[in-house]
Amino acid sequence: MTILRTDGITMRFGGVVAVNNLQIEINEHEIVALIGPNGAGKTTAFNMITGVYTPTSGNVIYTDAAGNDVQITGNKPSTIAKLGIARTFQNIRLFKELSVYENVMIAKHLHLKSDFMSAALHLPHYNAEQRQAEAEVEELLKKVNLWDLREEKAFSLPYGQQRHLEIVRALATKPRLLLLDEPAAGMNPKETDELTEFISQIRDEYNLTIFMIEHHMDLVMGISDRIYVLDFGQTIASGTPLEIQNNERVIAAYLGVEEDA
Amino acid sequence: MEFFQAIFNMSAASFAQHMVNGISLGSLYAMIAIGYTMVYGILLMINFAHGDIVMMACYFAFFGITVFQIPWYLTFVGVIIATALLGVVIERTAYRPLRDAPKNSVLISAIGASFLLENLANYLFSGRPLRFPNIELLSQNIAIAGVQVQAISLVIPVVTMLCLVVLLHIVNHTKIGMSMRAVSKDYEIARVMGINIDNVISITFAIGSILAAIGAIMWGIRYPGITPLLGVMPGLKCFIAAVIGGIGNIKGAVLGGFILGLGEILIVAFFPQLSGYRDAFAFIVLIIILFYKPTGLLGEKTTEKV
Amino acid sequence: MANKKNLILTILLLIACFALAWYVNFETDSYIRRVVNLCMVYAIIGLSMNLTNGFTGQFSLGQAGFMAIGAYVVGIFTVPVALRPAVFYAAPMNPLIADIYMPLWLALIVGGLLAALVAFLIGTPVLRLRGDYLAVATLGFSEIIRIVITNAQTITNGALGIKDIPPLNDVRYIFVFTAVIFIFITALINSSYGRAFKAIREDEIAAEAMGIDLFKHKCLAFMISAFFAGIGGGLYGALLGTVDPKNFLFTLTYNFLLIIVLGGMGSITGSMIGAVLVTAGLEFLRVFDEPLDLFGMAIPLFRPGFRMVIFSVLLMVLVLFWRHGIMGTREFTWDKFIAFCKNPFGFFGRKGARKA
Numbered sequence: 025m026t027i028l029r030t031d032g033i034t035m036r037f038g039g040v041v042a043v044n045n046l047q048i049e050i051n052e053h054e055i056v057a058l059i060g061p062n063g064a065g066k067t068t069a070f071n072m073i074t075g076v077y078t079p080t081s082g083n084v085i086y087t088d089a090a091g092n093d094v095q096i097t098g099n100k101p102s103t104i105a106k107l108g109i110a111r112t113f114q115n116i117r118l119f120k121e122l123s124v125y126e127n128v129m130i131a132k133h134l135h136l137k138s139d140f141m142s143a144a145l146h147l148p149h150y151n152a153e154q155r156q157a158e159a160e161v162e163e164l165l166k167k168v169n170l171w172d173l174r175e176e177k178a179f180s181l182p183y184g185q186q187r188h189l190e191i192v193r194a195l196a197t198k199p200r201l202l203l204l205d206e207p208a209a210g211m212n213p214k215e216t217d218e219l220t221e222f223i224s225q226i227r228d229e230y231n232l233t234i235f236m237i238e239h240h241m242d243l244v245m246g247i248s249d250r251i252y253v254l255d256f257g258q259t260i261a262s263g264t265p266l267e268i269q270n271n272e273r274v275i276a277a278y279l280g281v282e283e284d285a
Numbered sequence: 286m287e288f289f290q291a292i293f294n295m296s297a298a299s300f301a302q303h304m305v306n307g308i309s310l311g312s313l314y315a316m317i318a319i320g321y322t323m324v325y326g327i328l329l330m331i332n333f334a335h336g337d338i339v340m341m342a343c344y345f346a347f348f349g350i351t352v353f354q355i356p357w358y359l360t361f362v363g364v365i366i367a368t369a370l371l372g373v374v375i376e377r378t379a380y381r382p383l384r385d386a387p388k389n390s391v392l393i394s395a396i397g398a399s400f401l402l403e404n405l406a407n408y409l410f411s412g413r414p415l416r417f418p419n420i421e422l423l424s425q426n427i428a429i430a431g432v433q434v435q436a437i438s439l440v441i442p443v444v445t446m447l448c449l450v451v452l453l454h455i456v457n458h459t460k461i462g463m464s465m466r467a468v469s470k471d472y473e474i475a476r477v478m479g480i481n482i483d484n485v486i487s488i489t490f491a492i493g494s495i496l497a498a499i500g501a502i503m504w505g506i507r508y509p510g511i512t513p514l515l516g517v518m519p520g521l522k523c524f525i526a527a528v529i530g531g532i533g534n535i536k537g538a539v540l541g542g543f544i545l546g547l548g549e550i551l552i553v554a555f556f557p558q559l560s561g562y563r564d565a566f567a568f569i570v571l572i573i574i575l576f577y578k579p580t581g582l583l584g585e586k587t588t589e590k591v
Numbered sequence: 592m593a594n595k596k597n598l599i600l601t602i603l604l605l606i607a608c609f610a611l612a613w614y615v616n617f618e619t620d621s622y623i624r625r626v627v628n629l630c631m632v633y634a635i636i637g638l639s640m641n642l643t644n645g646f647t648g649q650f651s652l653g654q655a656g657f658m659a660i661g662a663y664v665v666g667i668f669t670v671p672v673a674l675r676p677a678v679f680y681a682a683p684m685n686p687l688i689a690d691i692y693m694p695l696w697l698a699l700i701v702g703g704l705l706a707a708l709v710a711f712l713i714g715t716p717v718l719r720l721r722g723d724y725l726a727v728a729t730l731g732f733s734e735i736i737r738i739v740i741t742n743a744q745t746i747t748n749g750a751l752g753i754k755d756i757p758p759l760n761d762v763r764y765i766f767v768f769t770a771v772i773f774i775f776i777t778a779l780i781n782s783s784y785g786r787a788f789k790a791i792r793e794d795e796i797a798a799e800a801m802g803i804d805l806f807k808h809k810c811l812a813f814m815i816s817a818f819f820a821g822i823g824g825g826l827y828g829a830l831l832g833t834v835d836p837k838n839f840l841f842t843l844t845y846n847f848l849l850i851i852v853l854g855g856m857g858s859i860t861g862s863m864i865g866a867v868l869v870t871a872g873l874e875f876l877r878v879f880d881e882p883l884d885l886f887g888m889a890i891p892l893f894r895p896g897f898r899m900v901i902f903s904v905l906l907m908v909l910v911l912f913w914r915h916g917i918m919g920t921r922e923f924t925w926d927k928f929i930a931f932c933k934n935p936f937g938f939f940g941r942k943g944a945r946k947a
Contacts, residue, residue, distance in 0.1 A: 061756025074800060105802035113800075119793035121788075121920065127649045140811060143782035144775055154783065197802055208799045331723045359776030382911055388722050392650055393852060394908045396726075400845050401903035517841075521731050528724070561742040568731045574714045579719075 026087055027052045027201055028073070028109075031147055033066050033082030033097075035257075042068045044257040045082070050201070055227060055234045057244045059268075060254035061277060066237045067114050071256070073235075074111050075101040089200065106134050110199035112190045114206050114237070118178040124189060125174035128164060131196035132157040164192045168222075184215050188222075195230065202226075204236040208243050215274050216240050220247050245269065253277070301432050303554040304547075309438045309507060311546025312445035316500030317523040318530070318538035319452065320493030326469040326533030327489050330388070333395035334375050336520015337402035342368040342501035343417060343511045344410055350418035365498040372494025373487050381483070399520075406513035414512045416504035424506055437506045444503065448496060449539055455492075458534065465489060469533060474480050499502055522567040529574050531584025540582060545570065600925045605770055606831035612766035625830070626874055627762055631769040632826045634866035638776050638859065639819035642898040643854035644778060644848075647790030647812040648694055649718065650726045652844050656733030657706040657817040658824025659740060659839035664702030665825040666753035666834040667746065668693040674755045678748060685745040695759065699768075699825040706821025709736070733841050741836045750837030759829035768826065772819055777859050779815070788812050789891045792857075846873075849906050853916050861918030 028050045035043040040220075043065040050056050058066050071077045073084055078098035086096045086107060096104050110131075119127050136143075138150035165171040168188040173181065181189060187207060194202060207223070208216045220243050227234055238244045244251065245265045253261040253268060255277040261268055268274055317339060324332045345367050349360030381392045423437045454539040456462035464485045467475040476482050504519075505511065526545045530537025545567050553560045574581065615627050636654055643651045672692050675684055683689070693701065717728045740747045747753070759765070779785050787808050790798035799805050828834045846869065854865025876898040883893040909916070 076796070076800075100804070101796075102802050102804045103798040105800060110792060111800055113797065117794050117797035117800075119790050119797065122789060122793060126786055126789070129783070130786045130798070130803070131801045133787045138783075140779065140784045140815075141784075143784050144779040146782070150782070158784075182772065203631075270738050321880045329723075331727060351631060379907065379911075383759060386914065389644075389648075389650055389856070392723055392726055393653055393848065393908060393914075394846065396652075396845065397903060397907035397910055400842065401900070401907060403842070404896065404899040404903045408894070408900045411896070518734070521734070524727055525731070562738060564738055565735050568728070571728065571731075575716060575720065575724075 025052050025091070026050065028084070028086050028235070030069075030073070030084050031082055033069075033072050035065070035072055036080040041077075042257050043072065043254075046072075046254075046257075046259060047201075048252055048259075048262075049165050050233060050253065052200075052233050053227065053231070055223070055236065055247055056248045057248040057251045058235065058237045058254060059239070059241075059244055059251060060260075064254040065250055065257040066254055067205055069143035070111065070205055070237065073104075074109060074203060075099045075104045086201075102134070105197055105199075107200070107223050109202040110194035110197045110201075111201065112187075112194050112207060113204055118186060118190055118193070120179040121177055123177055124165065124177050126168050127178050128161045128193050128196045129157065129188060131193045132161065134197055144161060148196070161196060164196055167179040168284070178206075183210055187211070187219075188266055191222075191226075195226065199232065201233045201235065204234065204238075206237055206239065208238060208240040211240070213242070219243065223247060235285055267273060289329055291499065299430050299554075302434075303550055305343055305432070305434055305438050307547035307550035308543070309441045309546070310550055311543035312442045313500050313504050313507070314519070314523050314526050314546045315539040315541075315542030316445055316448065316496050316503070317519060317544045318526040319449075319535055320497050321524045322527035322532055322535060322538040323465075323489050323493050324532070325490070325527065327465065327472075327486060328380070328554060330380070330391050331395060331404075331524060332375075332490075333392075333399040333491075333520070334379070334402055335493065336516035336523065337377075338368060338372055338516070339501040339504065339519065340406060340511070340513065340516035341371060341402060341499050342498040343505045344406060344415075346505055347415055347417060347511060349453050350420075351416075357418065361502055364502060365495055368498035368501070369491045369494045372490040372497070376487060376490040382488075384472075403513050403517075410513070412513060414510045415507040417511055419509070420506060435507070437503065441503050441507065444499065445539075447523075448499060449535075452492070452496070452535065461488060522564070525567045525571045529570060529581055531581030533583075534581065534583045537581055537583035597925050600895075608770070609763065609766060616760075616762040619710045622759070624760060624762055626870065628650070628760070628765050628830055630867050630870040631762075631765045632823050632830060633846065633850060633870050634863050635769055635772050635821035635826070636820050637847045637854070637866045638772065639816045639823060640847045640864045641851045641854075641856060641859070642776060642780075642788075642816040642819075643812050645851055645858070646785065646792060647809060648722075649732075649809055649812065650722050650830040651729040651813065651816070652731035652841065652848075653710075653713070653733045653817075654727050654820050654847050655786075655839045655841050656736035657710065657820035658827060658843070659733075659736055659834075659836070660706040660709060661699065661702030661821030661824030661826075662828030662834045662839070663740060663747055664705055664821075665695065665698045665828045666756055668698045668701070668753050669695055669757055669829070671752060671757070676754055678755055679745075681748070681751060682744045685750075688746065695757070695825075695829060699822050701870045702825040703818040706824070707711040707818040710817030711810065714810045714813045717805060718813060730841055730844075733839075733844065737836050737839055737841075740839075747836075750836060752833055752837075754833040756829060756832050756834065758832040759826065765826060768822065772822070773775040773859070773863070776819070780859060784808070784811070789857075791834075808927035844905075845906070849902070849909070851916075852906065852909050852914065855916035855918035855920060857920035858916075858918035858922055860923035861916060861921075864917055873898070873902070 026049055030046050030048050032045045033043065034041065034045055046069055059071065060066055068077065072079045075096065075098065083095055083097045086094050086109065088094055088107060094107060096107065100166050119130065136153060138147070139155060142150045155228065162171060165174055170185065170189060170192070178186065178189065191204065191207060196259055208219050209221060223234060224247055226232060248265055251265060253269045253274050260273045260277060261271045301487050317335065320335050321332060322558050324330065342361050342364050344358055345364045349355045349363055350357050378395045380391060381396055423440060424434050426433050427436050456465060465479045467480060468482060469483050522545055523542065526541030527538045528541070529544060530539065530541030548570065549566050552566055615624060619839050636658060640654050643649045667688060668691055672679060672690055675689060713732045717725060720728060743749065787798070787803050790803055790806060791805060792800065795805060831838070850865040850869045851862055852860030853868060856862070879893055879897040879901060880895045881893060
């Protein structure tokens with residue numbers, strides 16, 4: 025079943041067309057990758073899906089758990105997050121001065137049913153919700169070995185752990201669709217392997233669909249079910265990893281065309 | 286209904302009088318608004334102290350002419366220089382040290398500088414209203430087409446337009462102007478390209494303060510009461526004028542100034558019962574603009590990279 | 592959240608403070624009572640400002656306006672009905688409200704609620720603005736509230752102000768309000784909503800991506816802040832015994848700005864400390880407004896207005912050299928206090944870099 029599709033979304037910034045007529049379809053439980061050279065418009069596509077930008081034209085349609093199609097084009101990011109789409113950012117956007125624990129707890133807020141008075145007065149039903157949330161956060165943090173560091177401020181973590189924290193924070197919102205923007209950026213091969221393992225694990229354990237922007241080809245080829253390739257805002261290819269690896273246009277975009285000798 | 290009746294009941298002479306007043310006030314707002322918009326364009330901060338610089342310029346003029354008995358044309362030159370210096374000093378002490386600090390700190394520093402100027406004026410010159418020196422040549426009444434007009438009311442728009450022409454020439458056709466435009470477009474790149482950011486910023490403040498001084502002198506002649514808080518309301522309104530026109534855009538600031546000045550005068554002219562609320566007009570326009578065209582009338586849309 | 596030990600210690604502290612308030616109320620002179628009362632009222636308003644500016648990162652300069660609303664509700668409704676015609680001598684009081692009398696506690700709450708409503712009306716357009724724009728807009732609205740008050744002659748007595756407000760001197764009364772508000776705000780900040788506010792301060796875009804409705808939460812913080820500022824303003828009016836539009840100039844807001852910067856924007860206990868220091872400091876600084884004789888010579892510097900010059904210089908020095916204030920974003924906790932008591936000197940030499 026399709027969980028997300030775009031019917032030709034376009035993003036114009038003044039005279040520049042950053043993304044042109046993007047048509048993608050993501051099915052439940054898939055891991056789909058979006059690759060392409062720098063500046064191809066990948067993060068812009070993410071931003072259109074998550075509501076940071078409103079597409080100049082075109083629609084984004086999300087299918088919720090009950091099977092209903094919901095138009096999320098131009099909705100606020102917070103509304104989209106509540107529907108079940110979570111994301112991480114290309115340049116890590118953790119809440120730097122807050123602790124690891126608080127960073128993940130904040131992601132639980134969107135599911136909170138208690139109003140602010142109940143929260144301030146710590147009424148029983150609020151306390152119950154919080155205990156539940158705390159248990160979930162503890163489990164998530166232990167999964168990435170951050171539980172012991174939970175009181176540390178986010179900015180003090182090493183880079184790799186910050187990336188893990190961002191993913192776990194997104195997971196805490198209980199998404200159905202998780203958008204990862206270059207999760208392996210700056211990681212060495214061993215860390216990338218661990219991350220590949222991790223992504224596969226969470227997809228199975230949390231019943232997720234994953235849509236991922238990446239440059240690390242081992243991660244992309246190793247784990248994706250399907251790949252879209254973007255160049256200058258246009259889709260130049262899509263298919264399984266094998267098909268993409270052998271696609272001439274993709275090779276040309278990444279490696280350039282051979283000069284006639 | 287009442288509105289149209291009010292218009293018809295007003296005589297042509299009365300209307301002309303109001304228009305002259307409106308254009309004068311608009312020009313004064315424009316002169317001050319330019320200072321806000323230039324500083325915001327480069328540093329992305331509101332120079333809260335700008336309105337108070339206008340106030341200090343008025344006091345400088347008072348001291349030059351009334352206390353030290355220096356001829357007015359010499360005093361005015363002195364006032365302009367002193368005010369420009371004051372602006373640069375404020376930039377050096379209150380804003381430059383915080384250039385890399387979070388935005389809130391610069392804001393607080395600006396508020397502090399503004400507050401300090403107001404308290405200094407109150408302490409040094411006492412809170413009693415002083416009278417801006419009377420300059421016969423400019424405050425005399427001239428009769429034009431049956432309407433009595435203060436000479437200064439004709440001088441103000443002319444001086445404003447002159448300053449605007451000179452300023453636009455500097456910004457668009459000189460090297461220093463190009464540096465200013467570069468810094469306001471992209472601070473980091475301009476620095477990397479070898480532009481001396483500190484100098485450009487100081488010059489921007491100096492220019493803004495010079496315009497503020499000229500505006501202050503004209504203001505003082507037109508509205509002679511000087512108090513330490515005289516710059517507060519005009520300062521707020523002129524910042525709003527800059528926002529209305531498109532923050533960072535000089536022509537926009539002028540446009541915004543005229544809209545607010547004319548609007549304020551005409552509203553009170555047509556609805557005298559609202560005169561107690563005249564200061565609220567600027568804020569209502571601000572709300573409207575922010576709802577319908579948040580980048581301002583002449584402003585450009587910018588998107589933040591996520 | 593609050594484990595048993597912390598709860599007991601806190602309750603003990605509150606009882607001790609209440610006893611202290613009782614003592615101050617009956618055993619000290621009226622000047623000290625006044626300063627202590629003012630300290631607590633300033634603490635309330637400082638806390639309210641810290642809620643928006645420090646915790647949610649929304650730089651609002653509107654406190655004076657919300658104070659004015661609370662103060663005027665108290666002024667309008669707590670003056671005994673019989674005395675009102677004498678106060679409203681220029682234009683009679685609006686008949687709709689002329690006969691309504693409220694006891695102080697009710698007027699305070701109504702004032703707070705009215706301030707929160709006004710905050711909602713102002714906030715709806717204004718909270719969509721970025722940092723510095725918000726400051727200007729709230730400053731402007733604070734002045735507009737004052738302008739409206741000055742012009743609404745039959746409701747507020749206009750520029751004449753309202754006098755004969757039953758004066759409030761009881762330190763215990765004000766202490767109870769201060770303690771309750773302090774506890775509420777602490778509990779709010781330690782709740783999920785408090786974390787949401789802090790998330791907005793740290794990174795709005797990330798907060799939104801995590802499902803936090805920016806506008807709703809900013810508005811909530813703004814309204815709660817206005818509510819408490821209104822109550823603080825009401826207490827302020829009752830303390831003074833009169834209210835006057837000139838009492839609520841925007842420059843009043845700067846007092847609270849100093850309090851939260853000094854105490855640490857983002858620290859509740861910091862605001863309390865800041866309030867005490869600033870109120871006491873302002874009183875102490877009065878000495879600079881009086882001519883000073885040293886060795887029989889009058890020093891020309893010391894005359895009215897000098898106090899506020901020093902005050903503004905202090906604000907600038909603080910923000911230039913010590914912008915995190917005393918507490919930064921840290922809070923007083925019992926654990927830290929006990930650690931300090933056990934080892935006063937080792938307490939400050941903690942290892943691990945603290946980002947300045």
